[in-house]
Amino acid sequence: xxxxxxxxxxxxxxxxxxxxxxxxxxxxxxxxxxxxxxxxxxxxxxxxxxxxxxxxxxxxxxxxxxxxxxxxxxxxxxxxxxxxxxxxxxxxxxxxxxxxxxxxxxxxxxxxxxxxxxxxxxxxxxxxxxxxxxxxxxxxxxxxxxxxxxxxxxxxxxxxxxxxxxxxxxxxxxxxxxxxxxxxxxxxxxxxxxxxxxxxxxxxxxxxxxxxxxxxxxxxxxxxxxxxxxxxxxxxxxxxxxxxxxxxxxxxxxxxxxxxxxxxxxxxxxxxxxxxxxxxxxxxxxxxxxxxxxxxxxxxxxxxxxxxxxxxxxxxxxxxxxxxxxxxxxxxxxxxxxxxxxxxxxxxxxxxxxxxxxxxxxxxxxxxxxxxxxxxxxxxxxxxxxxxxxxxxxxxxxxxxxxxxxxxxxxxxxxxxxxxx
Amino acid sequence: xxxxxxxxxxxxxxxxxxxxxxxxxxxxxxxxxxxxxxxxxxxxxxxxxxxxxxxxxxxxxxxxxxxxxxxxxxxxxxxxxxxxxxxxxxxxxxxxxxxxxxxxxxxxxxxxxxxxxxxxxxxxxxxxxxxxxxxxxxxxxxxxxxxxxxxxxxxxxxxxxxxxxxxxxxxxxxxxxxxxxxxxxxxxxxxxxxxxxxxxxxxxxxxxxxxxxxxxxxxxxxxxxxxxxxxxxxxxxxxxxxxxxxxxxxxxxxxxxxxxxxxxxxxxxxxxxxxxxxxxxxxxxxx
Numbered sequence: 239x240x241x242x243x244x245x246x247x248x249x250x251x252x253x254x255x256x257x258x259x260x261x262x263x264x265x266x267x268x269x270x271x272x273x274x275x276x277x278x279x280x281x282x283x284x285x286x287x288x289x290x291x292x293x294x295x296x297x298x299x300x301x302x303x304x305x306x307x308x309x310x311x312x313x314x315x316x317x318x319x320x321x322x323x324x325x326x327x328x329x330x331x332x333x334x335x336x337x338x339x340x341x342x343x344x345x346x347x348x349x350x351x352x353x354x355x356x357x358x359x360x361x362x363x364x365x366x367x368x369x370x371x372x373x374x375x376x377x378x379x380x381x382x383x384x385x386x387x388x389x390x391x392x393x394x395x396x397x398x399x400x401x402x403x404x405x406x407x408x409x410x411x412x413x414x415x416x417x418x419x420x421x422x423x424x425x426x427x428x429x430x431x432x433x434x435x436x437x438x439x440x441x442x443x444x445x446x447x448x449x450x451x452x453x454x455x456x457x458x459x460x461x462x463x464x465x466x467x468x469x470x471x472x473x474x475x476x477x478x479x480x481x482x483x484x485x486x487x488x489x490x491x492x493x494x495x496x497x498x499x500x501x502x503x504x505x506x507x508x509x510x511x512x513x514x515x516x517x518x519x520x521x522x523x524x525x526x527x528x529x530x531x532x533x534x535x536x537x538x539x540x541x542x543x544x545x546x547x548x549x550x551x552x553x554x555x556x557x558x559x560x561x562x563x564x565x566x567x568x569x570x571x572x573x574x575x576x577x578x579x580x581x582x583x584x585x586x587x588x589x590x591x592x593x594x595x596x597x598x599x600x601x602x603x604x605x606x607x608x609x610x611x612x613x614x615x616x617x618x619x620x621x622x623x624x625x626x627x628x629x630x631x632x633x634x635x636x637x638x639x640x641x642x643x644x645x646x647x648x649x650x651x652x653x654x655x656x657x658x659x
Numbered sequence: 660x661x662x663x664x665x666x667x668x669x670x671x672x673x674x675x676x677x678x679x680x681x682x683x684x685x686x687x688x689x690x691x692x693x694x695x696x697x698x699x700x701x702x703x704x705x706x707x708x709x710x711x712x713x714x715x716x717x718x719x720x721x722x723x724x725x726x727x728x729x730x731x732x733x734x735x736x737x738x739x740x741x742x743x744x745x746x747x748x749x750x751x752x753x754x755x756x757x758x759x760x761x762x763x764x765x766x767x768x769x770x771x772x773x774x775x776x777x778x779x780x781x782x783x784x785x786x787x788x789x790x791x792x793x794x795x796x797x798x799x800x801x802x803x804x805x806x807x808x809x810x811x812x813x814x815x816x817x818x819x820x821x822x823x824x825x826x827x828x829x830x831x832x833x834x835x836x837x838x839x840x841x842x843x844x845x846x847x848x849x850x851x852x853x854x855x856x857x858x859x860x861x862x863x864x865x866x867x868x869x870x871x872x873x874x875x876x877x878x879x880x881x882x883x884x885x886x887x888x889x890x891x892x893x894x895x896x897x898x899x900x901x902x903x904x905x906x907x908x909x910x911x912x913x914x915x916x917x918x919x920x921x922x923x924x925x926x927x928x929x930x931x932x933x934x935x936x937x938x939x940x941x942x943x944x945x946x
Contacts (some may be wrong), residue, residue: 323786366690
């Protein structure tokens, strides 16, 4: 999938990754390493390895700003290392054009025994700067880092914040075509973070390209137009930064609430058990994206141990737990369809969904035939997209009396008072 | 244009770019050169980092080592060079021409072998041609010991033993060959060390063995007749004998031996490069 459109036809993407995958070799014992060496030298056979990144397709054009999000161990750093050329891909290909400035983790490539100045010189050499170019850059780097006398002390005496300051100052001075940073803003203090954010904003305004890894959704949303969510080495979502970060946060909230292990419930052999819950046909954990006004179709399959007819309930909650709406088959006087001896299916459709843009949790529960006891719960996330300045959870049907309609984008009231309408 | 923009714009570089034009190939060469010289300078500095006398130490150390060897070999082992007219002091230049090339060679190989592993942090964070680490380790050793070698030659001359300085260009050529040999071993071992960590330990045992099976501290003539030809199996044997023959006029080296030595040096270099090149994309996986 492609992130962003080509600014103009001539401009080739700065980064193109196709079916990019990386697997780390499984080497625990020295003997494995020896065997791997033999295989590599003789070109004989595959080395047993653990995949950490699979099938990443990515295109970043000049001027793009892409945020990479995901849990620890999702493969973000591996992806960055593949993009910077530190790692060699196991599958697929990656092409990067132009000068890349990379800040991978803390103190990327600094030698602890050497002074800040020496390390600046080394970084400059690694970036291909000559001695005279370094001389031109040096005062600016020292000023940006702003670590005072520490610039002449060994880097091992630095605090982690100072290391980041120095690293960022070097990259900033290089004015790279593509800036790749891995969770570096989080370490600096408030004023330095602001300085970095301001610098990146200017850099982006001047046409720079950014790939940013951060666990701070604030920074991602502030600096990036698009985001890519990596989950367990695969792309879970990619697209507009707000959609992806909302989906990611919703996923986390659902994860924190914690759902009981399904296999445990199955083993317990409860009377009524959910076997499947789909949202608009999707059974994925990743939230389903909807536009306001779309239809929302929820389908639940329930296994009834004793063959008794269950009542099936559906509920919509905001991500923070505020209930929005809930209804059961019994309330509406309907009975789920019997699909087989012990499986009942219920499907409910909300046409023209009135939910305002935001992240919601959908729940399904089987209840006993009387609709009294609740047996099981499955949750799914949805994200309703759209631009609106309306307040609240749902759009209530309303009309304005004796008012003059002026030209406006459809469905966008001019004043916030619409919520009181 | 602002200052940083100017300094950034003046440098062209690319990494892992697939549309390698000649211009980019050239700029990547200059970049590699810049990195290499930087690492060599860093190597040279790190050897004396924290020592008071700094570079003076680089000259003092070989002289002290030579003095110790001279004492032990002249007065303890009472070694005499073959030939009746050999002066007692002649043992000093004889030893010097074995010990210095060996010091340069063995140090270059040892340092190169761990060059990648020692810089694991850098290899894992920054994309750059890893070979420069090996080149820097080997070059620094040869630069340092080359200087020591020159000093020793001058001291020998001052001691009153004539050095054939006319032959110096030939000796330098052989020194360069030795550098190529060391670099070849360096590439080979540096790449292997990433995968097999015991290698540097093993090398620490093997290198002294290599020294004692080459005529570094003795002359081939000291060996019983039937063992003498065995020395030819040691790739280092050629060098002390060649230096002694050319610079001091002790013994002689056949032209065939010179050709073999050149082939061995180039062969080891090519092999080392090939292995290194094949393994270098996987370094980060195994470091």
